[in-house]
Amino acid sequence: MTSLDPRTGLPVVAMVGGGQLARMTHQAAVALGQSLRVLATDPGESAALVAADVRIGDHRDLDALRAVADGATVLTFDHEHVPTEHLRTLAGEGVRVAPGPDALVHAQDKLVLRRALAAAGEPQPAWAEVQTLQGITDLADSVGWPVVVKTPRGGYDGRGVFVVEAAEEAADLLEAHGSLLVEERVPLVRELAVLVARSPFGQVAVWPVVETVQRDGINTEVLAPAPGLDEDTAGAAQELAVRIADRVGVVGVMAVELFQTPDGVLVNELAMRPHNSGHWTIEGARTSQFEQHLRAVLDYPLGSTAMTAPVVVMANVLGGRAAEADWDGPGIDERVHHLMAHWPDVKLHWYGKGQRPGRKLGHVTALGEDLAEVRARAVAAARYLADGEIDPAFAFSEEH
Amino acid sequence: MTSLDPRTGLPVVAMVGGGQLARMTHQAAVALGQSLRVLATDPGESAALVAADVRIGDHRDLDALRAVADGATVLTFDHEHVPTEHLRTLAGEGVRVAPGPDALVHAQDKLVLRRALAAAGEPQPAWAEVQTLQGITDLADSVGWPVVVKTPRGGYDGRGVFVVEAAEEAADLLEAHGSLLVEERVPLVRELAVLVARSPFGQVAVWPVVETVQRDGINTEVLAPAPGLDEDTAGAAQELAVRIADRVGVVGVMAVELFQTPDGVLVNELAMRPHNSGHWTIEGARTSQFEQHLRAVLDYPLGSTAMTAPVVVMANVLGGRAAEADWDGPGIDERVHHLMAHWPDVKLHWYGKGQRPGRKLGHVTALGEDLAEVRARAVAAARYLADGEIDPAFAFSEEH
Numbered sequence: 112m113t114s115l116d117p118r119t120g121l122p123v124v125a126m127v128g129g130g131q132l133a134r135m136t137h138q139a140a141v142a143l144g145q146s147l148r149v150l151a152t153d154p155g156e157s158a159a160l161v162a163a164d165v166r167i168g169d170h171r172d173l174d175a176l177r178a179v180a181d182g183a184t185v186l187t188f189d190h191e192h193v194p195t196e197h198l199r200t201l202a203g204e205g206v207r208v209a210p211g212p213d214a215l216v217h218a219q220d221k222l223v224l225r226r227a228l229a230a231a232g233e234p235q236p237a238w239a240e241v242q243t244l245q246g247i248t249d250l251a252d253s254v255g256w257p258v259v260v261k262t263p264r265g266g267y268d269g270r271g272v273f274v275v276e277a278a279e280e281a282a283d284l285l286e287a288h289g290s291l292l293v294e295e296r297v298p299l300v301r302e303l304a305v306l307v308a309r310s311p312f313g314q315v316a317v318w319p320v321v322e323t324v325q326r327d328g329i330n331t332e333v334l335a336p337a338p339g340l341d342e343d344t345a346g347a348a349q350e351l352a353v354r355i356a357d358r359v360g361v362v363g364v365m366a367v368e369l370f371q372t373p374d375g376v377l378v379n380e381l382a383m384r385p386h387n388s389g390h391w392t393i394e395g396a397r398t399s400q401f402e403q404h405l406r407a408v409l410d411y412p413l414g415s416t417a418m419t420a421p422v423v424v425m426a427n428v429l430g431g432r433a434a435e436a437d438w439d440g441p442g443i444d445e446r447v448h449h450l451m452a453h454w455p456d457v458k459l460h461w462y463g464k465g466q467r468p469g470r471k472l473g474h475v476t477a478l479g480e481d482l483a484e485v486r487a488r489a490v491a492a493a494r495y496l497a498d499g500e501i502d503p504a505f506a507f508s509e510e511h
Numbered sequence: 512m513t514s515l516d517p518r519t520g521l522p523v524v525a526m527v528g529g530g531q532l533a534r535m536t537h538q539a540a541v542a543l544g545q546s547l548r549v550l551a552t553d554p555g556e557s558a559a560l561v562a563a564d565v566r567i568g569d570h571r572d573l574d575a576l577r578a579v580a581d582g583a584t585v586l587t588f589d590h591e592h593v594p595t596e597h598l599r600t601l602a603g604e605g606v607r608v609a610p611g612p613d614a615l616v617h618a619q620d621k622l623v624l625r626r627a628l629a630a631a632g633e634p635q636p637a638w639a640e641v642q643t644l645q646g647i648t649d650l651a652d653s654v655g656w657p658v659v660v661k662t663p664r665g666g667y668d669g670r671g672v673f674v675v676e677a678a679e680e681a682a683d684l685l686e687a688h689g690s691l692l693v694e695e696r697v698p699l700v701r702e703l704a705v706l707v708a709r710s711p712f713g714q715v716a717v718w719p720v721v722e723t724v725q726r727d728g729i730n731t732e733v734l735a736p737a738p739g740l741d742e743d744t745a746g747a748a749q750e751l752a753v754r755i756a757d758r759v760g761v762v763g764v765m766a767v768e769l770f771q772t773p774d775g776v777l778v779n780e781l782a783m784r785p786h787n788s789g790h791w792t793i794e795g796a797r798t799s800q801f802e803q804h805l806r807a808v809l810d811y812p813l814g815s816t817a818m819t820a821p822v823v824v825m826a827n828v829l830g831g832r833a834a835e836a837d838w839d840g841p842g843i844d845e846r847v848h849h850l851m852a853h854w855p856d857v858k859l860h861w862y863g864k865g866q867r868p869g870r871k872l873g874h875v876t877a878l879g880e881d882l883a884e885v886r887a888r889a890v891a892a893a894r895y896l897a898d899g900e901i902d903p904a905f906a907f908s909e910e911h
Contacts, residue, residue, distance in 0.1 A: 118555055119863045120843040137561070138538050143847070144861030144873065146561045155518055161537075161546045161563050397856050397878075411848055415856040419819055443520045447543070448811055456797050456815040461544030463519045473544065478797075 114184045121145050122409050125179045127170050128189030129156030131462040131471065132385045132401075135393070136189070137162045139401035150179040157462040158189070173197045180206045187363055187408045188384050191219045192265075209311070209362040209408035210383045217359045218383040221292050222263045228378055231358055233351065235378045236370070237295040244278040244285065247293050251278070254295035260284060261292040272328060297377055303337050303369040304388035305352035308403040308413055309361050315353050316403065316413040318396055320345045323368070323388050329469075332490065333425040335391045335418065338482055348376050355381070364389065364404040387427065387471075392416075394458050394476050395423030420478035426489040428473040431497030434466035440499040450475075450492055453501075457492045472497075514584045521545050522809050525579045527570050528589030529556030531862040531871065532785045532801075535793070536589070537562045539801035550579040557862040558589070573597050580606045587763055587808045588784050591619045592665075609711070609762040609808035610783045617759045618783040621692050622663040628778055631758055633751065635778045636770070637695040644678040644685065647693050651678070654695035660684060661692040672728060697777055703737050703769040704788035705752035708803040708813055709761050715753050716803065716813040718796055720745045723768070723788050729869075732890060733825040735791045735818065738882055748776050755781070764789065764804040787827065787871075792816075794858050794876050795823030820878035826889040828873040831897030834866035840899040850875075850892055853901075857892045872897075 116123050121144045126133045129151025137147040137158060150166050151159040159165045168175025170193050180186045185207040198212035210218075217224045228235045236259075239250045251258045260281045262271035274296065275281050285291055302325060307317045320340055324332040337345065352367040355378070366386035368379040389400035398406075398414030406413055433440060441449070443466070450459060454477075461473035473496065477489040495501055516523050521544045526533045529551025537547040537558060550566050551559040559565045568575025570593050580586040585607040598612035610618075617624045628635045636659075639650045651658045660681045662671040674696065675681050685691055702725060707717045722737040723730050737745070752767040755778070766786035768779040789800035798806075798814030806813050833840060841849070843866070850859060854877075861873035873896065877889040895901055 115842075115844055118560065120866075121847070121861070121863070122844060134541060138541050141534060141538050141561045142858070142860050144843070144859075144863045146863070159563075160518065161541045163559075163561050163563060163565070165563070397858075406851065412852040412855065414851065417856065442515075443544070444515055444522060447521070451806065451814065452812040455812065456817065458542070458797075459544075460542050461521070463521070463544045463546070466520075 114182055116145070119144055122184035123148055123164075123182065124405055124408060125150065125183035125186045126158075126189050127176065127179065127186065127193055129153070129158040129165070130189050131157045131460075131464070131473075132189040133158035134161055134462060135390075135399075135460070136385060136401045136404060139399060139405055143402065143405060145405070148179060148183055150175060155465070157464050160463045171197070173200060176201060177204075177206075185209050185408045187404070188215070191215065191383065195219065210365075211360065211362065214359045214361045215383050217361075218365075218381045220263050221261055221380060222290070224378075224381060225292060227359065228355075231354070233355065233378060234375060236297050239293050240290060241285075241293050242290050244282060247275070247278040247281055247291075250293045250295070257296050259294045259296050261294065262288050263290065263292055270328075297370050298372050300371040300373060301337075302379070303340070303348060303371050303376060304333075304386070305348050305367045305369065306364060306386065306389040306392070306400055307349075307352045307356045307367065308364045308400075308407045309356045310407045310413060311362050311410045313357075314413050315356055316398075316416050317349045317353055318389065318392060318400075318416045319418060320348045321388055321391070329427075329429065329471075330387050331427050331429070331493075332486070333388050333391050334482065334486065335395055335423040335425075344371075344376065351376065351378070363407045364400050387474075390460070390474050391423045391425040391476055393460070395419055395425075395478060421480050422482050422485045423476065423478050424482075424486045424489040425474055425476045426493035427471055428461075428475065428493045428496045430466050430468045430470040430472050431494075433497060433499040434468050434470070434472070438499070443496075446496055446499060450496060453495075454488060454492045457488060514582055516545070519544055522584035523548055523564075523582065524805055524808060525550065525583035525586045526558075526589050527576065527579065527586065527593055529553070529558040529565070530589050531557045531860075531864070531873075532589040533558035534561055534862060535790075535799075535860070536785060536801045536804060539799060539805055543802065543805060545805070548579060548583055550575060555865070557864050560863045571597070573600060576601060577604075577606075585609050585808045587804070588615070591615065591783065595619065610765075611760065611762065614759045614761045615783050617761075618765075618781045620663050621661055621780060622690070624778075624781060625692060627759060628755075631754070633755065633778060634775060636697050639693050640690060641685075641693050642690050644682060647675070647678040647681055647691075650693045650695070657696055659694045659696050661694065662688050663690065663692055670728075697770050698772050700771040700773060701737075702779070703740070703748060703771050703776060704733075704786070705748050705767045705769065706764060706786065706789040706792070706800060707749075707752045707756045707767065708764045708800075708807045709756045710807045710813060711762050711810045713757075714813050715756055716798075716816050717749045717753055718789065718792060718800075718816040719818060720748045721788055721791070729827075729829065729871075730787050731827050731829065731893075732886070733788050733791050734882065734886065735795055735823040735825075744771075744776065751776065751778070763807045764800050787874075790860070790874050791823045791825040791876055793860070795819055795825075795878060821880050822882050822885045823876065823878050824882075824886045824889040825874055825876045826893035827871055828861075828875065828893045828896045830866050830868045830870040830872050831894075833897060833899040834868050834870065834872070838899070843896075846896055846899060850896060853895075854888060854892045857888060 125148040134157045140147040148164040319336040322334040322337040366382040369376040479485040525548040540547040548564040719736040722734040724732040766782040769776040879885040
């Protein structure tokens with residue numbers, strides 16, 4: 112039946128992409144008796160620094176994909192940039208691809224997702240596919256300016272998303288892409304995310320709904336569970352995520368990013384892989400998203416998604432002052448030292464990547480009872496790692 | 512000052528030994544932005560299957576030790592079998608060795624430990640160093656038969672430990688070793704263990720006292736915290752462990768194995784590395800013993816040792832019926848599948864080693880509120896992995 116590692120009798124999951132998601136998936140694989148096989152583009156990538164079985168190659172190169180899939184139990188992804196046609200070719204050659212190309216395209220192409228949600232009657236912003244500037248104006252006539260213009264493919268972390276006050280602002284973009292997605296700018300209360308996992312057998316597991324806090328389109332904090340979210344809305348959001356998972360036939364972990372508006376939740380977009388909004392699950396849930404992704408793509412039964420503490424906050428460390436070229440303050444080793452001295456119960460995850468301003472370099476997780484306290488702790492720790500600055504509220508005391 | 516990885520700006524810990532302790536230490540290293548460098552004797556060893564930087568060589572070969580230490584920040588151990596003289600040589604050549612040879616010898620040589628504890632006035636069984644059979648009889652005249660005869664070096668998991676009813680039973684052993692340790696057989700209530708970590712700076716952290724359940728001298732279960740242990744005894748045991756850590760100058764994690772008797776606790780032996788009695792800390796404590804060992808040997812500040820649940824039980828998976836040559840039941844992949852179906856909240860740690868009867872192949876951890884329930888769950892899951900048999904109390908229900 113499936114390919115097993117002859118040394119261990121256990122599966123071999125191959126992951127396309129050598130970033131931090133692959134790095135953390137390898138950690139989870141180790142506990143399950145496995146060792147993640149990684150296709151990285153460079154030996155210095157985050158996962159390539161720590162995994163035993165690293166292949167170097169481009170995720171757009173069909174032969175590189177064939178090579179990493181050869182002898183593996185299943186092929187999965189740390190990002191969504193693999194060409195759909197390559198995945199169809201591999202699937203046709205008998206490679207188990209999870210999520211499969213027909214599911215993954217909903218996370219790769221925002222227009223495909225909008226059409227599928229419309230067909231299913233699921234809640235989403237008013238939208239239109241446009242090939243002309245007049246098309247943008249037409250939608251704005253109905254929903255009002257500004258509108259949000261998105262490139263259908265290739266965007267993440269806020270890239271490829273533009274708020275425009277007039278159609279002409281999108282002229283270059285339209286010329287470059289030919290076709291664009293235009294959406295109403297929704298009356299946003301906040302952003303939420305629901306993480307769900309689905310196995311080929313059809314088993315589905317869903318974690319509590321979280322709030323994702325963004326700055327400049329990049330997630331900075333995740334609050335679990337979403338503070339003050341009423342049970343009905345939370346339950347409805349979870350059910351929505353499960354319905355979408357079933358409808359698109361995802362295999363693996365999927366993040367459903369939601370806009371919360373005064374009238375309910377609307378689907379923003381999907382990610383079909385472990386996702387930044389689920390990093391809190393490493394310490395904060397009985398089963399982490401990384402272990403669950405492995406279980407799901409292997410068609411293992413899924414693990415418990417129960418939380419391990421009443422409140423969990425994850426804060427991303429984005430390259431800040433300390434990642435700038437002229438930084439002459441404490442290096443990362445010294446900053447980690449101070450972090451540990453000051454916050455002995457904050458959990459660090461550092462990705463080993465080169466430091467550049469704005470880049471996701473790591474994250475920290477704090478757990479506890481009181482949201483304000485837990486959040487302040489996580490944010491202050493992340494800020495110290497990023498900027499080498501201590502928040503006055505967390506100034507080092509004399510004994511440190 | 513210290514050697515840092517130029518790719519990440521973070522330390523490189525080199526560990527001698529490629530077993531499951533190195534494997535789980537690598538998982539912890541990944542979160543800290545590091546990648547454990549491993550000296551394994553064979554590429555199929557547990558840690559060698561999952562680590563990115565594996566050197567193959569013998570831990571008794573000084574040149575192999577030199578090579579793995581070269582450029583590393585610090586050299587540490589997954590076992591205690593490295594010759595003391597090699598460690599002295601390396602330390603003399605400027606290698607940071609943690610724990611250092613003068614500390615480690617207390618975990619390598621039971622006679623050295625007995626002498627040190629006697630000099631410190633710490634509680635231990637009545638003992639004698641003997642070069643003659645008469646020496647054994649002399650101790651027995653004072654404490655009664657049977658007595659326990661131990662080889663000073665090389666024993667673990669019950670090896671090198673013999674209960675004898677007459678001195679003659681130890682004749683061959685004495686001839687082979689020249690000198691033996693003889694101890695009273697203490698009136699054992701149960702065995703306890705205290706795990707402690709100490710940094711070069713002198714910071715010490717201690718986890719709650721646990722009960723270690725043994726079968727044939729091999730640990731099968733660890734119950735955290737030790738059930739029914741009164742606060743005074745627990746506190747005294749923790750203080751004892753901290754005193755010993757300071758006295759022997761250990762750097763890293765140290766397990767103090769204790770005999771609980773009607774009159775209090777007595778020190779059995781020490782291990783200076785992450786230890787089976789601390790595997791529960793991966794999910795059960797805010798800082799795992801593996802992360803803490805890395806922090807300690809790197810002189811990072813130590814992490815919180817707070818428990819994450821009221822009751823945590825770790826059960827070892829020892830190779831059983833399913834590891835026998837004629838086993839024709841479900842293979843390990845299928846057993847893992849059933850494990851996950853049946854116990855969605857039991858955490859698996861499988862070491863990837865070849866399966867042989869009696870060998871430590873993995874462990875499982877369960878967390879909860881009620882000791883009897885949590886323990887039954889962990890033991891049943893471990894037994895199923897080992898023997899392919901479901902405890903009747905946990906029989907599969909119809910829906911599985």
